Amino acid sequence: MSFKPAAAPSFAAAAQPGRGVAWVVGVLVAIALFGNFYVYDSIGPVADLLQQQRGFSDTQVALLNAIYSLPNVVLILVGGVLVDRFGAARMTLMTAGICALGAALTAFSPNFAGMAAGRLLYGIGAETFNIATLAAVADYFGGRSLALAMGAELAVGRMGSYGADMSPTWFAGAYAQGWQPPLVIATAIAATSFAAAFGYWWVDRGPRRAGLLPTGKTAEKFQWRDLLHFGRAYWYLLALCVLWYSVILAFRSTFSIKYFQHAHGLDLATAGEMNSYVFLAAVFATPAFGWMCDRLGRYAPFLALGALLLPVALGVLALTHWSLWLSTALIGVSFSLVPAVMWPLTSRLVAPNRFGTAIGLMWVAQNAGISGANLAAGWLNDRFGAGAANPAGYGGMMAFFGAASVAGCACALLLWRTAGRRQHELAHGG
Numbered sequence: 001m002s003f004k005p006a007a008a009p010s011f012a013a014a015a016q017p018g019r020g021v022a023w024v025v026g027v028l029v030a031i032a033l034f035g036n037f038y039v040y041d042s043i044g045p046v047a048d049l050l051q052q053q054r055g056f057s058d059t060q061v062a063l064l065n066a067i068y069s070l071p072n073v074v075l076i077l078v079g080g081v082l083v084d085r086f087g088a089a090r091m092t093l094m095t096a097g098i099c100a101l102g103a104a105l106t107a108f109s110p111n112f113a114g115m116a117a118g119r120l121l122y123g124i125g126a127e128t129f130n131i132a133t134l135a136a137v138a139d140y141f142g143g144r145s146l147a148l149a150m151g152a153e154l155a156v157g158r159m160g161s162y163g164a165d166m167s168p169t170w171f172a173g174a175y176a177q178g179w180q181p182p183l184v185i186a187t188a189i190a191a192t193s194f195a196a197a198f199g200y201w202w203v204d205r206g207p208r209r210a211g212l213l214p215t216g217k218t219a220e221k222f223q224w225r226d227l228l229h230f231g232r233a234y235w236y237l238l239a240l241c242v243l244w245y246s247v248i249l250a251f252r253s254t255f256s257i258k259y260f261q262h263a264h265g266l267d268l269a270t271a272g273e274m275n276s277y278v279f280l281a282a283v284f285a286t287p288a289f290g291w292m293c294d295r296l297g298r299y300a301p302f303l304a305l306g307a308l309l310l311p312v313a314l315g316v317l318a319l320t321h322w323s324l325w326l327s328t329a330l331i332g333v334s335f336s337l338v339p340a341v342m343w344p345l346t347s348r349l350v351a352p353n354r355f356g357t358a359i360g361l362m363w364v365a366q367n368a369g370i371s372g373a374n375l376a377a378g379w380l381n382d383r384f385g386a387g388a389a390n391p392a393g394y395g396g397m398m399a400f401f402g403a404a405s406v407a408g409c410a411c412a413l414l415l416w417r418t419a420g421r422r423q424h425e426l427a428h429g430g
């Protein structure tokens with residue numbers, strides 16, 4: 001199993017946009033990502049308010065995040081192909097616009113159906129947006145510290161997630177007025193993301209016209225049989241991606257704040273802060289881990305370590321009364337390490353003109369997993385009557401997340417055994 005297909009056109013060897021332009025694009029894409037991640041994580045902090053003020057069940061709260069993922073089970077593959085076909089900049093701009101509209105619909109809808117439609121629209125834009133931004137970084141930083149650059153971009157995105165969790169503290173006045181003002185703030189932040197995407201599209205026109213970036217002409221037509229050419233390591237990576245992200249996003253972005261409030265007795269602001277430290281750790285640790293992987297040329301062992309820390313953290317959280325700081329630190333390292341390794345590794349596994357498609361396929365499965373995990377967790381909580389009066393009712397959800405994260409860890413170990421030995425990683429360009 002090669003970490004870089006022999007036939008892959010080596011983009012690193014070709015002429016590249018200058019460093020200055022790369023940095024400008026990097027900053028604009030980072031701002032756009034910040035806004036996008038903030039909006040994604042804006043539901044968790046209002047979950048309790050939505051239940052108190054609008055009578056939403058846990059299943060309905062779960063649906064607001066699950067519905068983000070549901071359309072992408074099909075659409076993201078198309079999104080990946082569109083990124084390869086029309087270029088990262090155009091797709092970033094278009095999808096950032098769709099996200100802003102979705103955020104506005106969520107905030108201003110008078111009923112659950114309207115809010116769900118808003119989250120659906122946001123999801124339709126956001127996942128293709130995420131692929132386009134990864135492709136943007138690969139376009140401008142491919143061949144020069146790619147893992148570090150991707151880690152840094154993700155770090156700024158995580159600041160958006162951190163901001164969303166801290167919003168009950170930062171915007172206490174808005175939260176005091178109810179569930180809606182916090183979502184209006186999220187809409188304003190989505191508009192900023194759109195403005196940054198516009199700036200990136202504007203700057204990108206020069207290098208793209210100069211032929212320094214992949215064009216739609218080099219994108220190969222999607223063929224189902226191509227999927228058979230991905231090696232076994234890619235499939236282990238895909239399975240890990242599904243299981244790990246399903247747990248981390250359904251837990252951290254939907255239920256953890258509520259869980260901390262009800263099962264660990266924290267108030268909303270403290271629960272949001274506790275959750276936010278995972279994202280804060282990721283802000284610094286993701287680029288640091290990316291840098292480390294670039295330097296050491298090792299990927300799979302770090303991926304396995306990151307995957308292992310998730311079930312350990314969930315076990316500590318659900319089965320012990322140890323400080324919440326410990327589980328938060330463990331999840332923080334996992335949340336930094338796994339993405340820091342996973343996406344650069346994917347870009348090494350496939351040719352540049354197939355990158356969007358390869359990620360699209362991973363995210364098809366990932367989105368099915370995330371929406372399934374959200375709905376399963378919401379259903380388990382409703383089924384066992386989880387809430388402030390019955391914290392033990394969260395046991396089913398925690399057992400479910402624990403089992404899925406153990407399965408993810410097994411995939412990471414299989415990936416390590418299959419293609420992650422030192423000789424494999426060094427032999428293919430480390």
Ligand SMILES: C[C@H](NC(=O)[C@@H](N)CCCCN)C(=O)O
Binds near residue numbers: 036040154245363366
């Ligand atoms: C880069 C990666 N993003 C994803 O995996 C997306 N499919 C889902 C992101 C949803 C939250 N922004 C990541 O965030 O690590």
